[in-house]
Amino acid sequence: MSGYPPELKRLLKKVEETRPARVERKKRGEEFPVLSLQEREERLKFHPDYKGESRREIRVGPNKGYAISPEIVDLLEAKSRVDPDQIDLSEIEYETDVLIIGGGGAGTAAALLAQEQGTKVIIATKLRHGDANTMMAEGGIQAATKGDKDSPYYHYLDVMGGGHFKNTPELVRTLVIEAPKVIAWLESMGMMYGKTEDGTMRTLHGGGTCRQRMHYAADITGAEIMRTLRDEARSRIEDIKVLEFSAAVELILNEHGHCAGAVFYNMETEEYFNVKAKAVILATGGSGRLHIQGFMTTNHYGATGDGLILGYRAGVKLSFLHTVQYHPTGVVFPEQAEGLLITEKFRGAGANVLNVDGEQFVNEREPRDVESASVIRECTDVGKGVPTPTGKLGVWLDSPMIDMLRGEGTVQKEFPGKHILFRRYEIDISKEPMLIYPTLHYQNGGLEFNPEGETVIPGLIVAGEVTGGVHGENRLMGNSLLDVCVFGRIAGRTAAAYAKERAKEGRLSLEHVKKYHGELEEAGIVTDRVAPMLLPDYGNPEVRERQLTAHYVGTIR
Amino acid sequence: MGRKKREDSPSKGEGKPGEEVPKVPIFIMGKMYEVPASLTIQKAFEYAGYQLIRGCGCRGGICGACGTVYRFPDSQKIEVGLACQTVVQPNMYLTMIPFFPANRAIYDLEKIRPDLESLMKLYPDVMRCVQCNTCTKACPMDIEVMDYMAAAMRGDLVKVAELSFDCVMCGLCASRCPVEIAQYHIAILARRLYGKYILPKSEHTDAMVKRIEEGTYESKVEGLMKTDEDQLKKLYNEREIEPERAGEDWTPKDSQYL
Ligand SMILES: Cc1cc2nc3c(=O)[nH]c(=O)nc-3n(C[C@H](O)[C@H](O)[C@H](O)COP(=O)(O)OP(=O)(O)OC[C@H]3O[C@@H](n4cnc5c(N)ncnc54)[C@H](O)[C@@H]3O)c2cc1C
Ligand code: SF4
Ligand code: SF4
Ligand code: FES
Numbered sequence: 001m002s003g004y005p006p007e008l009k010r011l012l013k014k015v016e017e018t019r020p021a022r023v024e025r026k027k028r029g030e031e032f033p034v035l036s037l038q039e040r041e042e043r044l045k046f047h048p049d050y051k052g053e054s055r056r057e058i059r060v061g062p063n064k065g066y067a068i069s070p071e072i073v074d075l076l077e078a079k080s081r082v083d084p085d086q087i088d089l090s091e092i093e094y095e096t097d098v099l100i101i102g103g104g105g106a107g108t109a110a111a112l113l114a115q116e117q118g119t120k121v122i123i124a125t126k127l128r129h130g131d132a133n134t135m136m137a138e139g140g141i142q143a144a145t146k147g148d149k150d151s152p153y154y155h156y157l158d159v160m161g162g163g164h165f166k167n168t169p170e171l172v173r174t175l176v177i178e179a180p181k182v183i184a185w186l187e188s189m190g191m192m193y194g195k196t197e198d199g200t201m202r203t204l205h206g207g208g209t210c211r212q213r214m215h216y217a218a219d220i221t222g223a224e225i226m227r228t229l230r231d232e233a234r235s236r237i238e239d240i241k242v243l244e245f246s247a248a249v250e251l252i253l254n255e256h257g258h259c260a261g262a263v264f265y266n267m268e269t270e271e272y273f274n275v276k277a278k279a280v281i282l283a284t285g286g287s288g289r290l291h292i293q294g295f296m297t298t299n300h301y302g303a304t305g306d307g308l309i310l311g312y313r314a315g316v317k318l319s320f321l322h323t324v325q326y327h328p329t330g331v332v333f334p335e336q337a338e339g340l341l342i343t344e345k346f347r348g349a350g351a352n353v354l355n356v357d358g359e360q361f362v363n364e365r366e367p368r369d370v371e372s373a374s375v376i377r378e379c380t381d382v383g384k385g386v387p388t389p390t391g392k393l394g395v396w397l398d399s400p401m402i403d404m405l406r407g408e409g410t411v412q413k414e415f416p417g418k419h420i421l422f423r424r425y426e427i428d429i430s431k432e433p434m435l436i437y438p439t440l441h442y443q444n445g446g447l448e449f450n451p452e453g454e455t456v457i458p459g460l461i462v463a464g465e466v467t468g469g470v471h472g473e474n475r476l477m478g479n480s481l482l483d484v485c486v487f488g489r490i491a492g493r494t495a496a497a498y499a500k501e502r503a504k505e506g507r508l509s510l511e512h513v514k515k516y517h518g519e520l521e522e523a524g525i526v527t528d529r530v531a532p533m534l535l536p537d538y539g540n541p542e543v544r545e546r547q548l549t550a551h552y553v554g555t556i557r
Numbered sequence: 558m559g560r561k562k563r564e565d566s567p568s569k570g571e572g573k574p575g576e577e578v579p580k581v582p583i584f585i586m587g588k589m590y591e592v593p594a595s596l597t598i599q600k601a602f603e604y605a606g607y608q609l610i611r612g613c614g615c616r617g618g619i620c621g622a623c624g625t626v627y628r629f630p631d632s633q634k635i636e637v638g639l640a641c642q643t644v645v646q647p648n649m650y651l652t653m654i655p656f657f658p659a660n661r662a663i664y665d666l667e668k669i670r671p672d673l674e675s676l677m678k679l680y681p682d683v684m685r686c687v688q689c690n691t692c693t694k695a696c697p698m699d700i701e702v703m704d705y706m707a708a709a710m711r712g713d714l715v716k717v718a719e720l721s722f723d724c725v726m727c728g729l730c731a732s733r734c735p736v737e738i739a740q741y742h743i744a745i746l747a748r749r750l751y752g753k754y755i756l757p758k759s760e761h762t763d764a765m766v767k768r769i770e771e772g773t774y775e776s777k778v779e780g781l782m783k784t785d786e787d788q789l790k791k792l793y794n795e796r797e798i799e800p801e802r803a804g805e806d807w808t809p810k811d812s813q814y815l
Contacts, residue, residue, distance in 0.1 A: 029800055037790060131614030131622060145762040149799060149807060152769070153777045153814040160781075161793040169782040177774060180765040187759060190666055190749030192718065199757030200805060210796045212803070218722065223619050227726065228752075231745050235663050245610065267610050300615045336597050336644055340617050350801065365801075405802075416723060420699065421618060424642065535608075543606035557608055 003426040005389055008333075008435070014358035015396050015433055022352055022360070023404045032352075032363040040370050046377040047369050048293050048438075049323050060519040061312050068321040071290040075309055078529035079517060081249045081553055082272060084510035087263055089252065092276045096122040096241070097499040098492075099277035101248045101262060102307065104132030105222070105481065106464025106488035107283035108229040111240050113492025114281075119499050121240045122275060123233070124264055126247040126284075126302045126534065130230045133285050133300050133465060134484060137222025138417065139343035140214035141485070142478035143179035145201060150211040152176040159479060162208040162367050163472020166320070171470045174451040175479070175486055182485040183215055191228045192217050204348040206477035208367040214478045219343055219415045222481060243275075247534050248306065250513055251280065251314045251460065254506035259314065259460035261508065265534070276508065278499035279459050281491045282307045283484075286443040286465040289536040292324050296339030297440040306532030307466035311447040313516045316455045319468035320445025325475060328353075328371035330439025332394035334425045339439050342418060344368075344477045346397060349414065350405045354396040354433070355384035369474045372438040379437070386435060394435040403430050442475055444468070453491035459498060463491035530554040581647040598625055598640035598651060612655040618642040621725030624697060624732075627651035637697045637729055657728035659739035664746070671750040673712025680743050683709050685736040692730035692740055698723050702730045702740050709743055717744060718751035777814055 004012060025031075035043060048054060055067035058076055098114045100107045103125030111121045123129065144150040155176040160167055183201070187193060194202040194216050204214045217224035233240050245267040252261040252274065261276040284307030288299025297303075312318060329342040347353070347364035353371070355361050355378050362374035375395050379385030385393030402411050411430035412419045422429045445468030453461040464484040471479060520527075530553055537555035544550075550557050580591040583601060590605040599616065602609060614622035623640035627649040640653055662679035669675040676683055683706070692702035701720050708716035721744035730740045768774070781789065797809045809815075 027802075029802065031801075037794065127610075127614055128620075128622060131620050135620050136615050136617055145759070145765045147761060147765050147768060147815060149809055149815070151777070151815045152774045153781065154796065156778050156781050157789075157793050157796055160789060165786050165789055165793075173778050173782060177769060177778065180762055180769060183759075184762050184766050187762065188753065190752035190754075192722065192748055192752040192756065193759070195756055195759065196805075197757070199759045200761060201759050205799070205801055211799045211809075212801075220619065220723070223725075227745060228749065231749060232666070234661060235665065237663065298617070300617075300620070301609075301613050335595055336642075348801075417619070420723075421642070535610075538600070538603045539608055540604050540606055547606075 004432065007389070008386070011356060011386055012432065014356070015354055015398060018354070018358040019398065019401065023401055026350055026401070026405060032360045034363045034366060035370060043370055043373050043377065045373070046381070047373040048295070048326060048376070051293070054293065055322060059523045059525060061516070062315055062317045066318065066322070068318070069292045069324060071292045072287065072305060072308065072321065074529060075305065075531040075533060076312055077520060077525050078527060078531035079520065080513050081265065081530045081532070082263070084250070084513040087272065087274070087510060089274060089508040089510065091274060093273040094122055094243070095276045096120050097278050098281065098495045099124065099261060099275050099279070100281045100283060102283035102285060102464070103129040103242060104283060104285050104464065105134030105226055105229065105484035106491065107281065108226070108233050109485050109488030110281050110283060110463055110492035110495065111233050112229065112236070113489045114496040115236050115239045117493060117496030117500070119496040122243060122277070123240065124243040124246040124248065124262070124275060126245070126267065128244050129242050130226050131300060131302060132226065133303055134222050134481070135226045136298065136300055136341070137481050138219045138341060139206065139345040140204065140216035140221045140478045141183070141225070141481040142206065142209070142213050142476070143183045143215060143482060144176065144211065144213055145180045145183055145215070146203065146213065150213055152179065154211055155179065155213065158209050158476060160472070162474050162476035164474060165472070167472030168469035170451050174490070175470055175483060178486040179482055182482060182489070186225060186228065186485070189228050189232055191224055194218065204345060205365060206344055206348055207365050207371060208476045214345070214348065216345065219345065219417045225481060225485070248284070248310060249532060250510060251310050252276070252508050252510065253314060253457070253512055254508055256504050256506045258458040258504060258506065260506070267534070278503035279461060279495040281461045281463060281495050282311055282447070282466055283462070283464045283488065283491070284466050288440045290533070291536070292440055295326065295438070295440040296330060298327055298330060298339060298341040299440070302535065304533040304536060305443070306534060308446060309532045311455065311460070311462065311466070314457055314460065314512050316457060316460065317448040318445065319448045320471070320473060321443070321468060323444045323473040324440065325368060325442035325444050326372040326438040327441035328368055328375055328438050329397055329436040331434065332392050332437040333388045333390070333435040335390050337421060337425070340421070341439065341441070342397060342434055342436055346399055346402065346415065349402045349410070351401050352398045354398055355382070356386045357384060358396070367474060367476065375438055388435060392437065394437040396433040397436045398433040399429045400431055400433065442480065444471055444473060444475055451490070453487055453494045459503060461491045461495045461498070463487040581645060583645050584648070584650040586652045587650065592645055594645065596645055598638070598643050598645055599623055601645050602640070612640060612653040616641045619725055621727035622655055623653055624655070624727035624729040625651055625653045626729070637695050639697045639727070654729060654732055657732045659728060659731045659742060661739065661742045662746070666749055666753055669750070671714050671754040675750070676709060676712065676743065676746065679746065682736070682738045683743060686710060686738060687736060689735060691733045691735065695729045695733040697727060697729060698725055700724055705744060706738070706740055709747060714747045714751050715755060717747035721748060
């Protein structure tokens with residue numbers, strides 16, 4: 001692998017030709033015109049969500065009739081991984097006050113707060129602690145911390161605008177009001193924010209923001225947050241126990257209908273075991289690995305939407321799952337890095353988005369859905385995509401502009417992660433642009449909850465990407481890391497209080513699973529599909545055909 | 558789920574029917590498999606027939622689950638990489654090291670100081686480093702591990718924090734250290750101390766938190782919550798946008814909602 005092949009090198013010339021004039025315009029503050037709300041709507045027709053077969057109605061459960069991505073419906077209309085009658089609920093492997101399912105940002109933040117309230121906590125997570133979307137976030141975390149120019153009022157407006165004004169107002173209020181506290185909290189735990197000499201946080205714009213309020217730690221903000229939270233949790237090992245490679249496959253309710261634990265699958269030894277708890281927090285994150293509409297994804301290996309299935313079977317409604325977020329800038333070339341995210345911060349820092357002629361066709365700071373739709377339109381209808389050697393199409397993201405605008409070396413300093421990555425493929429992104437195309441990125445919606453983190457099921461608390469409502473129909477960059485910290489903390493507090501004051505002992509049951517199976521049958525759904533998926537199937541089909549004695553349950557052997 | 562071919566699926570390396578795809582031999586833990594030359598080591602494992610449970614987290618070079626060591630038959634050198642980021646090469650003998658035992662100290666950040674004494678108390682091993690540079694050679698992130706260990710021995714936390722910032726905590730450095738140090742645990746302690754005590758504190762954040770606690774924004778935000786969608790859209794469209802290249806001293810024309 002050595003840099004761009006000759007065909008692309010030739011096309012690159014056009015970008016170089018138009019670059020000086022574009023940089024000059026930027027310096028003068030002249031931007032490519034942003035679309036009006038009405039034009040945005042027109043443009044969104046090119047978004048994958050608006051494609052004919054992009055949604056299908058769910059036939060069972062609390063949201064019967066709600067149309068969402070067929071890939072998710074397939075999993076909702078599937079059986080449990082295990083026959084509920086085979087699970088002996090009198091055998092309890094672990095017992096705790098607060099059980100947290102999912103060791104990402106939301107789950108870990110929740111653990112810290114629950115522990116501070118004096119409860120014993122277990123985090124059970126599918127892969128390792130921190131193998132999560134939180135680890136992968138790059139660009140930053142939003143919060144109105146600069147009172148001379150910004151406030152939660154403007155943050156609120158931006159969140160609503162990004163979400164098509166459909167967001168749940170109470171959730172947005174909590175998000176923006178709690179935001180600065182989260183920034184301070186992370187700072188107090190030693191997060192290495194980008195700061196100036198006097199301690200002023202460096203902040204940037206993100207798509208759809210009216211004030212520069214994106215705080216960051218170079219281009220690995222999520223990793224910095226995740227490893228800080230995880231390190232803190234590890235120092236509280238007395239009270240916070242972590243079970244790795246333990247995937248939740250079913251929630252356990254009790255005779256009062258309260259959530260009282262979960263059934264887990266040991267990913268390594270393939271055993272099932274039960275954890276009993278006074279309160280349960282579901283924080284399993286997103287679902288990019290379902291590859292909706294065949295799109296490549298930025299998400300981590302375990303992002304298979306498990307929490308949606310668990311919550312739904314237990315009776316929690318889904319909301320805002322009818323839209324899916326595609327990140328406008330995923331790598332399309334080189335192939336080895338396909339799907340990987342190029343943070344929006346590149347555009348925030350000034351990099352233009354360009355077609356095959358090296359020309360701008362959209363402002364680089366439109367909200368994600370609009371930006372993605374514009375790229376797809378340029379590559380399809382307009383026909384000005386850049387062809388890649390593997391037969392795909394993409395557009396240029398002109399990163400070298402950043403050095404020209406902000407000084408030599410900025411790209412390397414502000415984006416060390418991506419600089420190293422591309423250097424491995426012999427592309428210097430401070431000198432050459434990147435080739436990008438939209439990639440499946442964020443779940444947008446999920447389980448319905450209130451600002452206290454509560455669901456309709458007493459004792460079941462949710463937080464993070466698995467939830468729906470905070471971001472309406474479309475999340476803005478930097479609001480998700482914020483979401484997981486704000487609502488993770490709240491979930492921890494709520495769960496601890498519930499465990500101490502309200503939890504009611506009762507006979508454990510998986511009746512809800514049996515009932516759900518019954519509903520499937522009644523709806524005439526005959527299937528051998530099982531859910532949750534736990535891991536995607538990247539096996540080699542030819543090998544699988546020869547695995548004559550192997551037994552697969554869903555995607556897993 | 559069906560067995561659709563995924564964008565991300567390694568089987569994609571097989572290319573379109575009829576197309577000749579070059580394959581290369583690699584040796585996974587000594588056993589030979591022929592895999593398409595364009596795959597990463599991680600996808601090559603999957604192509605060979607492994608279902609990864611260990612050794613696979615983010616698939617994007619940041620979680621440190623997939624540290625891999627390899628060498629070539631005619632070479633003296635042990636090479637390292639992240640399986641999800643490294644493309645296969647003919648005749649590489651490889652193994653993933655998805656986990657390596659290393660002890661981590663327990664501490665309360667509120668109660669320790671950002672100095673050499675704290676480091677030495679929690680990680681007395683620091684001083685055993687013989688500056689052999691093996692760790693640097695073992696780091697798939699090209700981090701100057703030995704240099705940050707030297708800085709740690711001097712108590713220069715700033716340097717440790719800066720040099721180790723890109724660490725993905727894969728553990729390869731620890732796996733190779735002749736004196737059995739867990740470098741990356743020392744590094745994260747130094748980074749957290751640096752972030753908490755050495756980097757100057759953000760005063761504007763504290764000021765904002767105070768204003769929020771005083772309830773300054775409750776009524777302003779509640780006002781918006783009660784606003785109907787059309788009016789909200791109007792406010793949204795009319796909101797003043799801070800210019801991208803504005804300096805820290807920029808202030809908006811309208812300050813009533815600050
Ligand atoms: C590449 C990338 C870049 C991003 N950049 C940004 C950004 O710049 N700013 C921003 O605000 N947001 C960003 N996001 C979004 C943000 O990172 C995520 O939405 C957020 O971190 C989700 O946190 P979470 O805790 O809800 O889920 P996660 O962090 O994904 O954690 C979920 C955890 O649950 C575990 N789990 C899943 N299923 C089960 C199960 N059945 N049993 C047990 N455990 C389970 C998972 O393994 C994982 O550990 C980005 C996301 C990605 C993928
Ligand atoms: S390998 Fe161990 S002894 Fe050698 S330089 Fe690194 S930390 Fe020091
Ligand atoms: S410093 Fe050690 S743990 Fe960190 S990335 Fe390098 S080898 Fe891995
Ligand atoms: S899988 Fe995360 S670094 Fe390779």
